[in-house]
Amino acid sequence: MSLNYDQAIEKYEPTLGLEVHVELNTKSKMFCGCATEFGAEPNTQTCPVCLGLPGALPVVNKTAIESSILIGLALNCSIAPFSRFARKNYFYPDMPKNFQTSQYDEPICINGFLDVEIETYEGNKVFRIDIERVHMEEDTGKSLHVGGSTGRIHGAEYSLLDYNRAGIPLVEIVTKIVPNTGKYAPQVARAYVAALRDILRGLKVSDVKMEQGSLRCDVNLSLAPSGSGELGTRSETKNVNSLRSVETAVSGEILRQANRLQSGEKIVQETRHFLEESGETRPGRSKEKAEDYRYFPEPDLVPVVPDNKWIEELRKTLPEKPADRRKRLQSEWSVPEKEMTAMVNAELLDTVEETVKLGADPTKARSWWLGEISRIANERDVVATELISVTAVAQIINLINQGELTDKLARQVVDGVIAGEGTPADVISKRGLKVVSDDGALMKAIEDAIAAQPDTAERVRGGNIPAAGALIGAVMKATGGQADAAKVRELLLKHLGQ
Protein backbone atom coordinates (compact mmCIF):
# COMPACT_ATOMS: atom_id res chain seq x y z
CA MET A 1 0.00 0.00 0.00
CA SER A 2 1.50 3.28 -0.97
CA LEU A 3 1.39 6.55 0.93
CA ASN A 4 -0.44 9.53 -0.48
CA TYR A 5 0.96 13.05 -0.15
CA ASP A 6 -0.74 13.85 3.17
CA GLN A 7 0.37 10.56 4.70
CA ALA A 8 3.90 11.08 3.43
CA ILE A 9 4.06 14.54 4.97
CA GLU A 10 2.69 13.27 8.26
CA LYS A 11 5.47 10.69 8.55
CA TYR A 12 8.36 12.56 6.99
CA GLU A 13 9.75 16.06 7.14
CA PRO A 14 11.15 17.34 3.84
CA THR A 15 14.27 19.48 3.57
CA LEU A 16 14.82 21.47 0.41
CA GLY A 17 17.85 22.88 -1.33
CA LEU A 18 17.63 24.83 -4.55
CA GLU A 19 20.29 25.65 -7.10
CA VAL A 20 19.30 28.08 -9.78
CA HIS A 21 21.39 28.74 -12.85
CA VAL A 22 20.73 31.96 -14.66
CA GLU A 23 22.20 32.98 -17.98
CA LEU A 24 23.12 36.64 -17.95
CA ASN A 25 22.01 38.80 -20.87
CA THR A 26 25.38 40.34 -21.63
CA LYS A 27 26.08 41.10 -25.27
CA SER A 28 29.31 39.10 -25.23
CA LYS A 29 30.44 35.91 -23.51
CA MET A 30 32.02 35.61 -20.07
CA PHE A 31 35.65 35.41 -21.14
CA CYS A 32 35.65 36.39 -24.83
CA GLY A 33 33.93 38.80 -27.21
CA CYS A 34 31.73 36.24 -28.97
CA ALA A 35 28.07 37.20 -29.30
CA THR A 36 25.46 35.50 -27.11
CA GLU A 37 22.45 35.52 -29.45
CA PHE A 38 19.94 32.74 -28.72
CA GLY A 39 19.11 30.50 -31.66
CA ALA A 40 22.02 31.48 -33.92
CA GLU A 41 23.28 29.02 -36.55
CA PRO A 42 25.52 26.36 -34.94
CA ASN A 43 29.12 27.34 -34.19
CA THR A 44 28.80 30.87 -35.51
CA GLN A 45 29.55 32.37 -32.09
CA THR A 46 32.87 30.77 -31.19
CA CYS A 47 36.51 31.83 -31.05
CA PRO A 48 39.82 30.42 -29.85
CA VAL A 49 38.99 31.33 -26.23
CA CYS A 50 35.61 29.60 -25.96
CA LEU A 51 36.81 26.69 -28.11
CA GLY A 52 39.73 26.22 -25.75
CA LEU A 53 42.33 26.43 -28.51
CA PRO A 54 45.93 26.37 -27.30
CA GLY A 55 47.34 29.73 -26.25
CA ALA A 56 44.01 31.55 -26.12
CA LEU A 57 43.63 33.70 -23.02
CA PRO A 58 40.36 34.59 -21.29
CA VAL A 59 39.49 38.07 -19.96
CA VAL A 60 36.47 38.57 -17.71
CA ASN A 61 33.45 40.53 -18.91
CA LYS A 62 33.04 43.54 -16.61
CA THR A 63 29.26 43.68 -17.03
CA ALA A 64 28.99 40.02 -15.99
CA ILE A 65 30.82 40.79 -12.74
CA GLU A 66 28.58 43.80 -12.12
CA SER A 67 25.44 41.77 -12.83
CA SER A 68 26.61 39.12 -10.37
CA ILE A 69 27.27 41.73 -7.69
CA LEU A 70 23.82 43.25 -8.33
CA ILE A 71 22.23 39.84 -7.91
CA GLY A 72 24.10 39.39 -4.64
CA LEU A 73 23.03 42.79 -3.37
CA ALA A 74 19.40 42.17 -4.32
CA LEU A 75 19.56 38.90 -2.37
CA ASN A 76 20.96 40.61 0.72
CA CYS A 77 24.36 38.93 0.32
CA SER A 78 27.79 40.11 1.41
CA ILE A 79 30.04 40.83 -1.52
CA ALA A 80 33.33 39.02 -1.09
CA PRO A 81 36.27 41.43 -0.92
CA PHE A 82 38.35 38.83 -2.76
CA SER A 83 37.04 36.30 -5.20
CA ARG A 84 38.64 33.97 -7.70
CA PHE A 85 37.87 31.73 -10.62
CA ALA A 86 38.75 28.06 -10.63
CA ARG A 87 38.92 25.26 -13.15
CA LYS A 88 36.39 22.51 -12.72
CA ASN A 89 37.99 19.64 -14.57
CA TYR A 90 35.95 17.00 -16.29
CA PHE A 91 35.92 15.15 -19.57
CA TYR A 92 32.72 15.69 -21.38
CA PRO A 93 32.47 17.25 -24.81
CA ASP A 94 30.00 19.97 -23.81
CA MET A 95 33.07 21.96 -22.74
CA PRO A 96 35.79 21.96 -25.40
CA LYS A 97 38.41 23.04 -22.84
CA ASN A 98 37.93 19.88 -20.75
CA PHE A 99 37.16 22.14 -17.85
CA GLN A 100 34.58 24.72 -16.96
CA THR A 101 35.75 28.03 -15.58
CA SER A 102 33.75 28.49 -12.43
CA GLN A 103 34.11 29.73 -8.89
CA TYR A 104 34.76 27.23 -6.16
CA ASP A 105 35.66 28.17 -2.61
CA GLU A 106 35.84 31.91 -3.26
CA PRO A 107 32.49 32.97 -4.74
CA ILE A 108 31.64 36.59 -5.43
CA CYS A 109 28.64 36.79 -3.06
CA ILE A 110 27.84 34.90 0.13
CA ASN A 111 25.26 34.67 2.92
CA GLY A 112 22.08 36.31 1.71
CA PHE A 113 18.41 35.65 2.07
CA LEU A 114 15.15 36.02 0.24
CA ASP A 115 11.71 36.09 1.89
CA VAL A 116 8.97 34.42 -0.08
CA GLU A 117 5.27 34.53 0.57
CA ILE A 118 2.82 31.78 -0.25
CA GLU A 119 -0.94 31.61 -0.04
CA THR A 120 -2.31 28.89 2.23
CA TYR A 121 -5.68 28.00 3.67
CA GLU A 122 -4.43 29.45 6.94
CA GLY A 123 -3.61 32.77 5.27
CA ASN A 124 -0.40 34.02 3.70
CA LYS A 125 2.83 32.66 5.12
CA VAL A 126 6.34 34.03 4.73
CA PHE A 127 9.35 31.73 4.52
CA ARG A 128 12.91 32.98 4.71
CA ILE A 129 15.20 31.24 2.25
CA ASP A 130 18.84 31.60 3.22
CA ILE A 131 21.25 32.00 0.33
CA GLU A 132 24.56 30.22 0.66
CA ARG A 133 26.35 31.73 -2.32
CA VAL A 134 26.10 33.38 -5.70
CA HIS A 135 28.91 32.48 -8.02
CA MET A 136 30.01 33.13 -11.58
CA GLU A 137 30.67 30.47 -14.17
CA GLU A 138 30.13 29.82 -17.84
CA ASP A 139 27.49 27.87 -19.71
CA THR A 140 28.29 24.72 -21.68
CA GLY A 141 27.75 23.83 -25.32
CA LYS A 142 24.74 21.99 -26.66
CA SER A 143 24.94 18.32 -27.63
CA LEU A 144 22.80 16.53 -30.14
CA HIS A 145 22.88 12.75 -29.76
CA VAL A 146 22.51 11.02 -33.07
CA GLY A 147 21.52 7.43 -33.72
CA GLY A 148 19.58 6.70 -30.54
CA SER A 149 15.85 6.54 -30.92
CA THR A 150 15.07 9.14 -28.30
CA GLY A 151 17.77 11.77 -28.82
CA ARG A 152 19.30 10.61 -25.57
CA ILE A 153 22.81 9.41 -24.97
CA HIS A 154 21.78 5.83 -24.53
CA GLY A 155 22.02 4.08 -27.86
CA ALA A 156 23.47 7.10 -29.67
CA GLU A 157 26.16 6.40 -32.26
CA TYR A 158 27.79 9.78 -32.03
CA SER A 159 27.12 13.28 -30.75
CA LEU A 160 27.21 16.66 -32.48
CA LEU A 161 28.34 19.73 -30.60
CA ASP A 162 27.39 23.36 -31.01
CA TYR A 163 29.55 25.66 -28.88
CA ASN A 164 27.56 28.87 -29.35
CA ARG A 165 26.34 28.60 -25.76
CA ALA A 166 29.73 27.54 -24.36
CA GLY A 167 31.10 30.50 -22.42
CA ILE A 168 27.88 32.48 -21.99
CA PRO A 169 27.98 34.03 -18.50
CA LEU A 170 26.12 31.94 -16.00
CA VAL A 171 25.39 32.76 -12.39
CA GLU A 172 24.57 30.01 -9.94
CA ILE A 173 22.51 30.88 -6.89
CA VAL A 174 22.60 28.25 -4.17
CA THR A 175 20.37 28.19 -1.11
CA LYS A 176 21.34 26.82 2.25
CA ILE A 177 19.19 23.91 3.26
CA VAL A 178 15.60 25.02 3.68
CA PRO A 179 14.06 23.23 6.66
CA ASN A 180 10.58 23.36 8.20
CA THR A 181 8.49 23.97 5.12
CA GLY A 182 6.46 20.82 5.86
CA LYS A 183 3.60 20.23 3.50
CA TYR A 184 4.25 23.57 1.83
CA ALA A 185 7.65 22.49 0.47
CA PRO A 186 6.46 22.33 -3.16
CA GLN A 187 4.83 25.78 -3.00
CA VAL A 188 7.79 27.32 -1.18
CA ALA A 189 10.17 25.98 -3.84
CA ARG A 190 8.00 27.40 -6.59
CA ALA A 191 7.53 30.73 -4.85
CA TYR A 192 11.27 31.03 -4.34
CA VAL A 193 12.07 30.46 -8.00
CA ALA A 194 9.26 32.86 -9.00
CA ALA A 195 10.51 35.54 -6.60
CA LEU A 196 14.06 35.05 -7.83
CA ARG A 197 12.89 35.34 -11.41
CA ASP A 198 11.09 38.60 -10.62
CA ILE A 199 14.18 40.00 -8.95
CA LEU A 200 16.42 39.04 -11.87
CA ARG A 201 13.92 40.51 -14.31
CA GLY A 202 13.77 43.72 -12.28
CA LEU A 203 17.57 43.93 -12.30
CA LYS A 204 17.48 43.45 -16.09
CA VAL A 205 20.47 41.10 -15.86
CA SER A 206 18.83 38.16 -17.60
CA ASP A 207 16.00 37.30 -19.96
CA VAL A 208 14.89 34.76 -17.32
CA LYS A 209 13.08 32.64 -19.88
CA MET A 210 12.72 29.23 -18.28
CA GLU A 211 11.45 27.73 -21.55
CA GLN A 212 14.62 28.85 -23.34
CA GLY A 213 16.81 27.63 -20.53
CA SER A 214 18.07 31.02 -19.41
CA LEU A 215 16.78 30.14 -15.93
CA ARG A 216 17.18 26.54 -14.79
CA CYS A 217 16.57 24.99 -11.43
CA ASP A 218 18.03 21.95 -9.69
CA VAL A 219 15.99 20.69 -6.77
CA ASN A 220 17.63 18.91 -3.84
CA LEU A 221 15.32 17.05 -1.54
CA SER A 222 15.66 14.79 1.45
CA LEU A 223 13.24 13.34 3.95
CA ALA A 224 13.68 12.50 7.60
CA PRO A 225 11.17 10.95 9.98
CA SER A 226 9.01 13.74 11.41
CA GLY A 227 10.33 15.10 14.65
CA SER A 228 13.60 13.21 14.39
CA GLY A 229 15.64 16.34 13.70
CA GLU A 230 17.76 14.29 11.33
CA LEU A 231 18.78 15.04 7.80
CA GLY A 232 18.09 12.30 5.27
CA THR A 233 19.96 11.34 2.14
CA ARG A 234 19.15 13.72 -0.66
CA SER A 235 18.44 13.36 -4.33
CA GLU A 236 19.18 16.08 -6.83
CA THR A 237 16.69 16.62 -9.64
CA LYS A 238 18.29 18.44 -12.54
CA ASN A 239 17.02 21.01 -15.00
CA VAL A 240 13.51 21.63 -13.83
CA ASN A 241 12.44 24.19 -16.38
CA SER A 242 9.14 25.74 -15.42
CA LEU A 243 7.60 27.04 -12.23
CA ARG A 244 4.95 24.37 -12.30
CA SER A 245 7.63 21.73 -12.75
CA VAL A 246 9.50 22.98 -9.68
CA GLU A 247 6.37 22.33 -7.66
CA THR A 248 5.74 18.90 -9.22
CA ALA A 249 9.38 17.88 -8.90
CA VAL A 250 9.30 18.57 -5.16
CA SER A 251 5.97 16.88 -4.47
CA GLY A 252 6.93 13.96 -6.71
CA GLU A 253 10.20 13.43 -4.89
CA ILE A 254 8.49 13.64 -1.50
CA LEU A 255 6.12 10.88 -2.58
CA ARG A 256 8.81 8.73 -4.19
CA GLN A 257 11.20 8.97 -1.26
CA ALA A 258 8.50 8.53 1.38
CA ASN A 259 7.30 5.34 -0.27
CA ARG A 260 10.84 3.99 -0.57
CA LEU A 261 11.54 4.70 3.09
CA GLN A 262 8.18 3.29 4.06
CA SER A 263 9.00 -0.02 2.40
CA GLY A 264 12.34 -0.14 4.18
CA GLU A 265 14.47 0.85 1.22
CA LYS A 266 17.27 3.37 1.32
CA ILE A 267 17.47 6.64 -0.60
CA VAL A 268 20.46 6.66 -2.90
CA GLN A 269 22.33 9.92 -3.25
CA GLU A 270 21.96 10.47 -6.95
CA THR A 271 21.15 12.88 -9.72
CA ARG A 272 17.69 12.45 -11.18
CA HIS A 273 16.26 13.85 -14.37
CA PHE A 274 12.93 15.58 -14.42
CA LEU A 275 10.57 14.37 -17.13
CA GLU A 276 8.57 17.38 -18.27
CA GLU A 277 5.75 15.28 -19.79
CA SER A 278 4.94 13.01 -16.85
CA GLY A 279 6.18 15.20 -14.00
CA GLU A 280 8.18 12.23 -12.73
CA THR A 281 11.89 11.82 -12.28
CA ARG A 282 14.14 9.02 -13.43
CA PRO A 283 17.57 8.18 -12.06
CA GLY A 284 20.61 9.65 -13.76
CA ARG A 285 24.17 9.05 -12.76
CA SER A 286 24.78 7.78 -9.27
CA LYS A 287 27.04 9.80 -7.03
CA GLU A 288 28.51 6.78 -5.31
CA LYS A 289 31.77 7.55 -7.03
CA ALA A 290 31.98 11.08 -5.70
CA GLU A 291 32.72 13.46 -8.52
CA ASP A 292 36.25 14.61 -8.40
CA TYR A 293 36.56 17.78 -10.38
CA ARG A 294 40.04 18.56 -9.09
CA TYR A 295 39.26 22.25 -8.78
CA PHE A 296 42.24 24.55 -8.80
CA PRO A 297 42.58 28.33 -9.16
CA GLU A 298 42.45 29.44 -12.79
CA PRO A 299 45.99 30.64 -13.60
CA ASP A 300 44.88 32.63 -16.66
CA LEU A 301 42.54 34.92 -14.73
CA VAL A 302 43.40 37.33 -11.96
CA PRO A 303 41.33 37.71 -8.79
CA VAL A 304 38.19 39.84 -8.70
CA VAL A 305 38.58 42.30 -5.85
CA PRO A 306 35.60 44.67 -5.80
CA ASP A 307 36.25 47.74 -3.65
CA ASN A 308 33.54 49.48 -1.64
CA LYS A 309 33.24 52.33 -4.09
CA TRP A 310 32.38 49.96 -6.93
CA ILE A 311 29.90 48.04 -4.78
CA GLU A 312 28.22 51.20 -3.50
CA GLU A 313 27.89 52.60 -7.03
CA LEU A 314 26.17 49.39 -8.05
CA ARG A 315 23.97 49.43 -4.95
CA LYS A 316 22.68 52.87 -5.98
CA THR A 317 21.37 51.41 -9.23
CA LEU A 318 19.32 48.69 -7.52
CA PRO A 319 15.67 48.91 -8.54
CA GLU A 320 12.79 48.78 -6.09
CA LYS A 321 12.34 45.24 -4.77
CA PRO A 322 9.60 43.39 -6.69
CA ALA A 323 7.67 42.63 -3.51
CA ASP A 324 7.78 46.31 -2.43
CA ARG A 325 6.83 47.47 -5.90
CA ARG A 326 3.90 45.11 -5.96
CA LYS A 327 2.64 46.41 -2.62
CA ARG A 328 3.09 50.03 -3.71
CA LEU A 329 1.26 49.61 -7.02
CA GLN A 330 -1.49 47.62 -5.36
CA SER A 331 -2.20 50.48 -2.99
CA GLU A 332 -1.72 53.24 -5.60
CA TRP A 333 -4.16 51.55 -7.94
CA SER A 334 -6.47 50.20 -5.19
CA VAL A 335 -6.37 46.71 -6.66
CA PRO A 336 -7.86 43.77 -4.73
CA GLU A 337 -5.32 41.08 -3.76
CA LYS A 338 -6.78 38.50 -6.12
CA GLU A 339 -6.63 40.76 -9.16
CA MET A 340 -3.09 41.83 -8.28
CA THR A 341 -2.01 38.18 -8.17
CA ALA A 342 -3.72 37.56 -11.51
CA MET A 343 -1.84 40.49 -13.02
CA VAL A 344 1.50 39.26 -11.69
CA ASN A 345 0.83 35.69 -12.80
CA ALA A 346 -0.13 36.88 -16.27
CA GLU A 347 3.17 38.82 -16.33
CA LEU A 348 1.29 41.98 -17.20
CA LEU A 349 2.29 44.15 -14.24
CA ASP A 350 4.96 46.03 -16.23
CA THR A 351 2.57 46.48 -19.14
CA VAL A 352 -0.23 47.82 -16.99
CA GLU A 353 2.19 50.16 -15.23
CA GLU A 354 3.44 51.54 -18.55
CA THR A 355 -0.14 52.03 -19.72
CA VAL A 356 -0.95 53.92 -16.53
CA LYS A 357 2.15 56.06 -17.00
CA LEU A 358 0.68 57.16 -20.34
CA GLY A 359 -2.30 58.58 -18.51
CA ALA A 360 -4.67 55.61 -18.57
CA ASP A 361 -6.94 54.88 -15.65
CA PRO A 362 -5.38 51.98 -13.64
CA THR A 363 -8.60 50.01 -13.28
CA LYS A 364 -9.36 50.27 -16.99
CA ALA A 365 -5.75 49.51 -17.94
CA ARG A 366 -5.89 46.35 -15.84
CA SER A 367 -9.26 45.19 -17.12
CA TRP A 368 -8.39 45.79 -20.78
CA TRP A 369 -5.05 43.99 -20.62
CA LEU A 370 -6.28 41.11 -18.48
CA GLY A 371 -9.68 40.91 -20.11
CA GLU A 372 -10.30 41.51 -23.80
CA ILE A 373 -6.67 41.66 -24.94
CA SER A 374 -5.53 38.59 -22.95
CA ARG A 375 -8.55 36.71 -24.23
CA ILE A 376 -7.58 37.36 -27.85
CA ALA A 377 -3.91 36.65 -27.05
CA ASN A 378 -4.84 33.29 -25.51
CA GLU A 379 -6.96 32.39 -28.51
CA ARG A 380 -4.05 33.07 -30.83
CA ASP A 381 -1.46 31.65 -28.44
CA VAL A 382 0.63 34.80 -28.44
CA VAL A 383 1.78 37.26 -25.80
CA ALA A 384 -0.65 40.14 -25.21
CA THR A 385 1.96 42.83 -25.85
CA GLU A 386 2.71 41.33 -29.25
CA LEU A 387 -0.89 42.01 -30.32
CA ILE A 388 -1.17 45.66 -29.47
CA SER A 389 1.14 48.36 -28.13
CA VAL A 390 0.93 49.95 -24.71
CA THR A 391 0.56 53.33 -26.45
CA ALA A 392 -2.48 52.20 -28.44
CA VAL A 393 -4.18 50.75 -25.36
CA ALA A 394 -3.49 53.93 -23.38
CA GLN A 395 -4.95 56.06 -26.20
CA ILE A 396 -8.08 53.92 -26.36
CA ILE A 397 -8.60 54.09 -22.59
CA ASN A 398 -8.11 57.84 -22.62
CA LEU A 399 -10.72 58.16 -25.36
CA ILE A 400 -13.16 56.16 -23.26
CA ASN A 401 -12.56 58.47 -20.32
CA GLN A 402 -13.11 61.53 -22.49
CA GLY A 403 -16.43 60.07 -23.59
CA GLU A 404 -15.27 59.70 -27.19
CA LEU A 405 -15.61 55.93 -27.10
CA THR A 406 -17.92 53.54 -25.32
CA ASP A 407 -16.58 50.19 -24.11
CA LYS A 408 -18.34 48.55 -27.01
CA LEU A 409 -16.78 50.89 -29.57
CA ALA A 410 -13.42 50.56 -27.85
CA ARG A 411 -13.56 46.80 -28.39
CA GLN A 412 -13.95 47.42 -32.10
CA VAL A 413 -11.01 49.82 -32.04
CA VAL A 414 -8.90 47.18 -30.27
CA ASP A 415 -9.94 44.64 -32.92
CA GLY A 416 -9.00 47.07 -35.68
CA VAL A 417 -5.58 47.87 -34.21
CA ILE A 418 -4.88 44.14 -33.76
CA ALA A 419 -6.00 43.54 -37.34
CA GLY A 420 -3.34 45.99 -38.49
CA GLU A 421 -5.65 48.83 -39.49
CA GLY A 422 -3.34 51.40 -37.94
CA THR A 423 -3.44 53.54 -34.81
CA PRO A 424 -6.64 53.86 -32.73
CA ALA A 425 -7.29 57.20 -34.48
CA ASP A 426 -6.94 55.52 -37.91
CA VAL A 427 -9.36 52.76 -36.93
CA ILE A 428 -11.89 55.24 -35.53
CA SER A 429 -11.92 57.33 -38.69
CA LYS A 430 -11.86 54.38 -41.14
CA ARG A 431 -14.60 52.47 -39.36
CA GLY A 432 -16.55 55.60 -38.48
CA LEU A 433 -16.63 54.69 -34.80
CA LYS A 434 -17.84 57.71 -32.98
CA VAL A 435 -19.93 58.15 -29.91
CA VAL A 436 -23.32 59.66 -30.65
CA SER A 437 -22.94 62.78 -28.55
CA ASP A 438 -25.37 64.92 -30.52
CA ASP A 439 -28.01 65.72 -27.88
CA GLY A 440 -30.74 66.07 -30.53
CA ALA A 441 -30.22 62.56 -31.86
CA LEU A 442 -30.03 61.20 -28.34
CA MET A 443 -33.19 62.99 -27.24
CA LYS A 444 -35.03 61.49 -30.19
CA ALA A 445 -33.93 58.00 -29.14
CA ILE A 446 -34.86 58.74 -25.53
CA GLU A 447 -38.33 59.92 -26.47
CA ASP A 448 -38.82 56.83 -28.62
CA ALA A 449 -37.82 54.63 -25.71
CA ILE A 450 -40.22 56.39 -23.36
CA ALA A 451 -43.03 56.09 -25.91
CA ALA A 452 -42.35 52.37 -26.26
CA GLN A 453 -42.29 51.76 -22.50
CA PRO A 454 -44.68 54.25 -20.92
CA ASP A 455 -45.13 52.17 -17.73
CA THR A 456 -41.42 52.05 -17.08
CA ALA A 457 -41.15 55.79 -17.72
CA GLU A 458 -43.95 56.36 -15.19
CA ARG A 459 -42.13 54.33 -12.54
CA VAL A 460 -38.98 56.40 -13.07
CA ARG A 461 -41.00 59.59 -12.79
CA GLY A 462 -42.32 58.19 -9.51
CA GLY A 463 -38.76 57.90 -8.14
CA ASN A 464 -37.86 54.34 -9.11
CA ILE A 465 -34.41 55.25 -10.51
CA PRO A 466 -33.15 51.65 -11.09
CA ALA A 467 -36.08 51.12 -13.48
CA ALA A 468 -34.34 53.60 -15.82
CA GLY A 469 -31.96 50.78 -16.78
CA ALA A 470 -34.46 49.28 -19.21
CA LEU A 471 -34.92 52.64 -20.96
CA ILE A 472 -31.16 53.30 -21.11
CA GLY A 473 -30.71 49.84 -22.60
CA ALA A 474 -33.29 50.61 -25.28
CA VAL A 475 -31.53 53.88 -26.14
CA MET A 476 -28.15 52.17 -26.35
CA LYS A 477 -29.66 49.55 -28.61
CA ALA A 478 -31.26 52.17 -30.84
CA THR A 479 -27.94 54.02 -31.23
CA GLY A 480 -26.03 50.83 -32.00
CA GLY A 481 -23.97 51.20 -28.83
CA GLN A 482 -22.46 54.41 -30.11
CA ALA A 483 -23.86 56.50 -27.29
CA ASP A 484 -22.21 57.20 -23.97
CA ALA A 485 -24.33 55.38 -21.41
CA ALA A 486 -23.61 57.93 -18.68
CA LYS A 487 -24.74 60.74 -20.93
CA VAL A 488 -27.93 58.85 -21.88
CA ARG A 489 -28.72 58.27 -18.24
CA GLU A 490 -28.22 61.92 -17.42
CA LEU A 491 -30.47 63.16 -20.24
CA LEU A 492 -33.13 60.54 -19.61
CA LEU A 493 -33.41 61.21 -15.88
CA LYS A 494 -33.55 64.94 -16.51
CA HIS A 495 -36.27 64.43 -19.10
CA LEU A 496 -38.29 62.40 -16.60
CA GLY A 497 -37.93 65.05 -13.92
CA GLN A 498 -35.34 63.18 -11.84
Added chain:
Amino acid sequence: MSAISREEVANLARLARIEMSDAELDHLSGEMQVILGAVARVQEVASADVPPTSHPIPVNNVVREDAVIPSLSPTDALSGAPASSEQRFKVPQILGEAE
Protein backbone atom coordinates in the same frame (compact mmCIF):
# COMPACT_ATOMS: atom_id res chain seq x y z
CA MET B 1 54.73 15.65 4.93
CA SER B 2 52.21 14.91 2.17
CA ALA B 3 52.05 11.43 0.87
CA ILE B 4 50.38 10.06 -2.23
CA SER B 5 49.45 6.45 -2.50
CA ARG B 6 49.65 4.29 -5.56
CA GLU B 7 45.81 4.08 -5.50
CA GLU B 8 45.53 7.84 -5.60
CA VAL B 9 47.87 8.01 -8.57
CA ALA B 10 45.79 5.35 -10.30
CA ASN B 11 42.64 7.36 -9.60
CA LEU B 12 44.20 10.54 -10.97
CA ALA B 13 45.21 8.65 -14.10
CA ARG B 14 41.63 7.44 -14.49
CA LEU B 15 40.24 10.97 -14.02
CA ALA B 16 42.72 12.34 -16.56
CA ARG B 17 41.91 9.51 -18.98
CA ILE B 18 45.51 8.35 -19.10
CA GLU B 19 46.06 4.64 -19.35
CA MET B 20 48.93 3.42 -17.19
CA SER B 21 50.62 0.09 -16.77
CA ASP B 22 51.47 -1.29 -13.32
CA ALA B 23 55.10 -0.46 -13.89
CA GLU B 24 54.25 3.11 -14.83
CA LEU B 25 52.07 3.50 -11.76
CA ASP B 26 54.88 2.27 -9.50
CA HIS B 27 57.30 4.60 -11.16
CA LEU B 28 55.04 7.64 -11.12
CA SER B 29 53.98 7.16 -7.50
CA GLY B 30 57.62 7.55 -6.56
CA GLU B 31 58.11 10.62 -8.74
CA MET B 32 55.01 12.35 -7.49
CA GLN B 33 56.12 11.64 -3.95
CA VAL B 34 59.27 13.64 -4.67
CA ILE B 35 57.31 16.51 -6.24
CA LEU B 36 54.90 16.68 -3.31
CA GLY B 37 57.86 16.62 -0.97
CA ALA B 38 59.24 19.71 -2.68
CA VAL B 39 55.91 21.49 -2.42
CA ALA B 40 55.67 20.58 1.24
CA ARG B 41 59.03 22.25 1.87
CA VAL B 42 57.75 25.48 0.31
CA GLN B 43 54.74 25.24 2.60
CA GLU B 44 57.04 25.01 5.61
CA VAL B 45 58.81 28.21 4.58
CA ALA B 46 55.61 30.18 3.93
CA SER B 47 54.42 31.76 7.15
CA ALA B 48 50.83 32.47 8.03
CA ASP B 49 50.99 36.02 6.68
CA VAL B 50 51.78 34.85 3.15
CA PRO B 51 48.49 34.20 1.38
CA PRO B 52 48.35 31.34 -1.11
CA THR B 53 48.64 32.70 -4.60
CA SER B 54 47.35 31.48 -7.94
CA HIS B 55 49.05 34.14 -9.99
CA PRO B 56 52.65 35.29 -10.09
CA ILE B 57 51.85 38.98 -10.68
CA PRO B 58 49.92 40.90 -8.00
CA VAL B 59 47.20 42.35 -10.21
CA ASN B 60 43.45 42.25 -9.71
CA ASN B 61 40.31 43.15 -11.62
CA VAL B 62 41.55 42.79 -15.17
CA VAL B 63 38.32 43.07 -17.11
CA ARG B 64 37.02 43.83 -20.58
CA GLU B 65 34.02 45.93 -21.54
CA ASP B 66 30.98 43.94 -22.65
CA ALA B 67 31.42 44.38 -26.40
CA VAL B 68 30.98 41.85 -29.17
CA ILE B 69 33.93 41.15 -31.41
CA PRO B 70 33.57 39.04 -34.56
CA SER B 71 33.74 35.29 -34.00
CA LEU B 72 35.45 32.72 -36.19
CA SER B 73 33.55 31.56 -39.23
CA PRO B 74 32.02 28.12 -38.65
CA THR B 75 34.45 26.77 -41.25
CA ASP B 76 37.42 28.13 -39.32
CA ALA B 77 35.94 27.03 -36.00
CA LEU B 78 35.55 23.48 -37.30
CA SER B 79 38.83 23.38 -39.23
CA GLY B 80 40.73 21.73 -36.41
CA ALA B 81 38.04 19.20 -35.57
CA PRO B 82 38.83 15.56 -36.33
CA ALA B 83 35.28 15.17 -37.59
CA SER B 84 32.28 17.41 -38.14
CA SER B 85 28.76 17.13 -39.45
CA GLU B 86 25.84 19.58 -39.84
CA GLN B 87 28.19 22.46 -38.95
CA ARG B 88 28.82 20.84 -35.60
CA PHE B 89 31.75 19.09 -33.96
CA LYS B 90 31.29 15.36 -34.23
CA VAL B 91 32.43 13.29 -31.27
CA PRO B 92 32.29 9.56 -30.63
CA GLN B 93 29.48 8.03 -28.64
CA ILE B 94 29.47 9.41 -25.11
CA LEU B 95 29.45 6.62 -22.57
CA GLY B 96 27.59 6.68 -19.28
CA GLU B 97 27.56 10.03 -17.51
CA ALA B 98 24.83 12.64 -17.59
CA GLU B 99 23.09 14.21 -20.54
